[in-house]
Amino acid sequence: MATTLDAAERDYFTNNPPPKDLKANTTLAREFIGRHADEGRRVVLVTSGGTTVPLETQTVRYIDNFSAGTRGATSAEYFLENGYAVIFLHRQFSLLPYSRHYSHNTRSFLDFMKEEHGRVVVDEQHQEAMLRVLRQYEAMKRDNQLLILSFVTIGEYLWNLREVAQLMQPLGPKAMFYLAAAVSDFFVPQDRMVEHKIQSSEEFSATNSDAKGNTLARPPAARTEGRSLVIDLEPVPKFLKQLVDTWSPDGIIVSFKLETDPSMLVKKAQYSLNKYAHHLVIGNLLLTRKWEVVFVSALEGEKWIRVPQNRRTKSFSGVESMVGAADAGREKQDSHHSIIADQGAAPQGEPAVEIESLIIPEITEMHTKLIQQAQQNKTSQTI
Ligand code: 9Z3
Secondary structure (H helix, E strand, O other), X not given: OHHHHHHHHHHHHHHOOOOOOHHHHHHHHHHHHHHHHHOOOOEEEEEEOEXXXXXXXXXXOEEOOOXXXXXXXXXXXXXXXXXXXXXXXXXXXXXXXXXXXXXXXXXXXHHHEEEEOOEEEEOHHHHHHHHHHHHHHHHHHHOOOEEEEEEOEHHHHHHHHHHXXXXXXXXXXXXXXXXXXXXXXXXXXXXXXXXXXXXXXXXXOOOXXXXXXXXXXXXXXXXXXXXXXXXXXXXXXXXXXXXXXXXXXXXXXXXXXXXXXXXXXXXXXXXXXXXXXXXXXXXXXXXXXXXXXXXEEOOOEXXXXXXOHHHEOOOOOOOHHHOOOOOOOOOOOOOOEEEEOOOOOOOOOOOXXXXXXXXXXXXXXXXXXXXXXXXXXXXXXXX
C-alpha cells in the first residue's frame, strides 16, 4: 500500500503538467528569497484560499470549496508585523493582505469615499482606520517584504508549493511554511480528464478524448451516464509528506487541520502530527475558526488559543455557542493549557481581536526556539 502511495506521489509531477506562469513565479521567488536570505531575515510561505478541481481541460466546470482566504491574508499581515518576509501564495481573487479590509465586503469600497471640491477623498469616519492600514501597506512595500503569487487549481497549487519550497532550502530553519490554504483532497488526474465540456444532453454523446484528440487510456473521472453526471475522483498525493521529507527537510512546517465534528478535531490534528512528524498542526472547526484554534506540537503538546467573548469579531457563518465544544469533557494532560487574550480585562465595546493577532506571536516564539534547537544540533554534530 505504502509503495503504491509513494509511486503516486512521485509520479504526480511527471503526469500532471506545470502551470504556464510557474517559470515567472520561480524567477520572482528566487530573487525575493535570495535578498531576504542575505539580510538574515526569516521567510514564511503563507498559503491561502481554496483550490479548484477542474473537470475538463478547457474548464467550464470545476469543484471548489468555501475558503475566502481570511486566515491566510490576516496572518500574512501579522507575520509582516513580526519582522518576517512573506511569500503569499494565494487563490486568485481571494482576500489579500491590507486590501482585505476594503474588499469582499457587504459594502463596496466606493462607500468609503466621497467627493470634495471635485476630488475623491476618504469619508471622515473611515480616515483613521484607513490611514493605519495604508501606512502599514506602504511600509511593507518600501521594504519589499511581501511577494504575492497566485494559483487557481490544485495542480497549480502543488507545482508552486514544490518550487518555492525547494528555493527556500538555503534558509534552513529560518524558512517557515504556514499552510492555511484549504486544499482539495480529491482531484481529476490528467490521464482521466476530457478536453471538452462534458455534455449534459444524451443526444450529444461525450467525446472521451484529450487535447490531441486521442481517446483517454482510462475512463474519464467526470462523465455523463444516462442523465446523471458521475464523478469519481482520485486522492491528491500526500504533499505534506513530500514537503517534510524532501522539499524542505530543514524548514519549519505549520499545517492546518479543518474539521466540522468537534469530537474529531484534536484526534485528527494529533494523527497528522504523528504521521508527518513536522512541527505544528493548528486545528480549527469550521464554525468557530475565527475565535478558537488548538495548537498541537511535539514542543508544547496541546494548547488552545481563544479570543475572549467580549473581543470576538462578528461572523455570519460562525456559531459562538460551539466555542469550547472540541475541548469539552476531554481528559486534561499536563501539557494542555490555554491562552486567552486579556482574559476578562476588557469591558464590553473594546475593539475586536483577530485571532491571527494571537496565533502569529505564538508561532514566532516557537520558531525562535526551533531555530535555537537546530543551531544546537548542528554544533553538537560538529563537536
Ligand atoms: C484551514 O484550516 C484554514 O484555517 C481555513 C481558513 C481554510 C479553515 P478562511 O479561508 O478559512 O479563513 O475562510 N486550512 C487548512 C485546511 C486543509 O486543507 N488542510 C489539509 C489537511 O488537513 C492540508 S494541510 O489535510
